[in-house]
Amino acid sequence: MKYFRINNKLFIKNRKDFTLKMNPKSLAVFNSNDIYPISADSTLPFQQHRDIFYLSGVDQEESILVLFPDCPKEKHREILFLKETNEHIAIWEGEKLTKEKALEISGIKTVYWLQDMEKIMFEIMTQCDTIYINTNEHYRSNVEVETREDRFTKWLKDKYPAHVVAKSNPILQRLRSVKNQIELDLIQEACNITEKGFRRVLNFVKPGVMEYEIEAEYIHEFIKNRSKGFAYTPIVASGNNANVLHYIENNQPCHAGDLILMDVGSEYANYSSDMTRTIPVSGKFTKRQKEVYNAVNRVKNEATKMLVPGTIWEDYHIEVGKIMTSELLGLGLLTKIDIQNENPEWPAYKKYFMHGTSHHMGLDTHDYGILTDPMKANMVFTVEPGIYIPDEGFGIRIEDDVVVQETGEPINLMKNIPIEVEEIEDIMNS
Numbered sequence: 001m002k003y004f005r006i007n008n009k010l011f012i013k014n015r016k017d018f019t020l021k022m023n024p025k026s027l028a029v030f031n032s033n034d035i036y037p038i039s040a041d042s043t044l045p046f047q048q049h050r051d052i053f054y055l056s057g058v059d060q061e062e063s064i065l066v067l068f069p070d071c072p073k074e075k076h077r078e079i080l081f082l083k084e085t086n087e088h089i090a091i092w093e094g095e096k097l098t099k100e101k102a103l104e105i106s107g108i109k110t111v112y113w114l115q116d117m118e119k120i121m122f123e124i125m126t127q128c129d130t131i132y133i134n135t136n137e138h139y140r141s142n143v144e145v146e147t148r149e150d151r152f153t154k155w156l157k158d159k160y161p162a163h164v165v166a167k168s169n170p171i172l173q174r175l176r177s178v179k180n181q182i183e184l185d186l187i188q189e190a191c192n193i194t195e196k197g198f199r200r201v202l203n204f205v206k207p208g209v210m211e212y213e214i215e216a217e218y219i220h221e222f223i224k225n226r227s228k229g230f231a232y233t234p235i236v237a238s239g240n241n242a243n244v245l246h247y248i249e250n251n252q253p254c255h256a257g258d259l260i261l262m263d264v265g266s267e268y269a270n271y272s273s274d275m276t277r278t279i280p281v282s283g284k285f286t287k288r289q290k291e292v293y294n295a296v297n298r299v300k301n302e303a304t305k306m307l308v309p310g311t312i313w314e315d316y317h318i319e320v321g322k323i324m325t326s327e328l329l330g331l332g333l334l335t336k337i338d339i340q341n342e343n344p345e346w347p348a349y350k351k352y353f354m355h356g357t358s359h360h361m362g363l364d365t366h367d368y369g370i371l372t373d374p375m376k377a378n379m380v381f382t383v384e385p386g387i388y389i390p391d392e393g394f395g396i397r398i399e400d401d402v403v404v405q406e407t408g409e410p411i412n413l414m415k416n417i418p419i420e421v422e423e424i425e426d427i428m429n430s
Contacts, residue, residue, distance in 0.1 A: 002223075025129040031147075031152050032061050050363040082111060082113060133166075190269075193268060205281060206282075222266040235262065243389070257282055259281070259394045264276075274382050292396050
């Protein structure tokens with residue numbers, strides 16, 4: 001891994017917090033992700049399942065974590081099963097985790113090789129009443145492939161049909177949504193790397209560059225700073241491309257006078273950052289572009305102030321909509337008649353700002369969090385309003401990542417990333 005070793009106190013605490021939520025005499029199992037094939041002998045780069053990483057720090061395929069806090073045998077209250085390393089694997093793929101290294105990373109003392117899993121599982125399954133399976137219940141989830149976790153769950157339920165089945169996901173949704181200070185430091189590092197990429201791009205952009213050249217500047221800076229790369233598929237959208245919300249082709253030239261909307265973020269140690277900035281290709285905003293940009297920035301600043309403990313996500317978005325409506329009136333994009341005649345299910349402002357303002361962020365870019373629960377301190381949210389005007393040939397979105405505080409306004413993890421019109425213009429023209 002490119003990242004520096006994470007203090008295993010994080011994973012020890014995460015496991016403790018999880019097991020405290022489990023029912024008596026219950027066992028929970030978590031699997032690594034598969035390495036996904038492309039074709040022939042080609043595969044996608046491995047990405048660890050965020051849940052097993054959150055609970056163990058293990059960043060390796062074919063790994064299984066078992067938590068059984070009430071196990072009669074103390075050594076089996078936390079177990080890691082790992083793919084056994086050997087000289088052949090070390091030569092061809094690089095050495096996998098040893099039992100000693102796994103203990104250092106996770107703080108888990110009992111480590112078995114994967115070949116012993118069925119035998120050990122049989123022993124401990126006779127000692128528990130409930131099994132917690134790990135299903136994907138994220139509100140944006142749309143998974144068509146069968147995962148390693150899915151296959152393991154089928155095997156477990158088929159082999160041990162008399163056990164009560166419970167779900168890990170509701171516990172993890174709440175635990176993972178509130179960040180530990182170690183996690184906040186890792187997210188801050190991801191944001192710092194993103195800042196370096198953005199500053200590099202500000203000195204690179206000029207009329208005639210291709211969107212993919214800008215993408216290349218970001219990835220260069222990210223990997224240079226110990227990131228695996230982008231936390232999500234980057235959007236580099238010039239001109240009217242910015243009005244396609246998930247434009248990812250990044251294959252068009254950037255023309256003088258146009259704006260470029262860049263929704264990009266680096267990952268660091270599997271933690272995400274999520275930034276959007278909109279900049280002028282020629283290094284100078286037009287009067288109209290500046291008016292719209294400043295309106296979006298004002299909405300962002302006001303929306304950020306509302307991210308405080310107790311806020312309900314749905315209510316928050318309604319209030320942000322009111323602020324955006326006021327700005328759109330000031331820009332002449334909406335009239336009072338538009339608002340009087342609006343459909344309450346799709347308010348008038350949605351014509352120019354059709355997506356949400358904030359989502360949880362952390363190990364996943366769209367991180368865990370139950371949207372009907374009130375916001376809590378140490379939750380991390382994006383704040384990303386936008387105004388999209390196809391008739392005028394541009395769209396503007398601005399996005400920062402912020403941490404909810406017990407009292408006062410959220411802390412902006414991207415406070416050092418240039419955002420004001422004058423600051424962006426000064427750097428681009430220096």
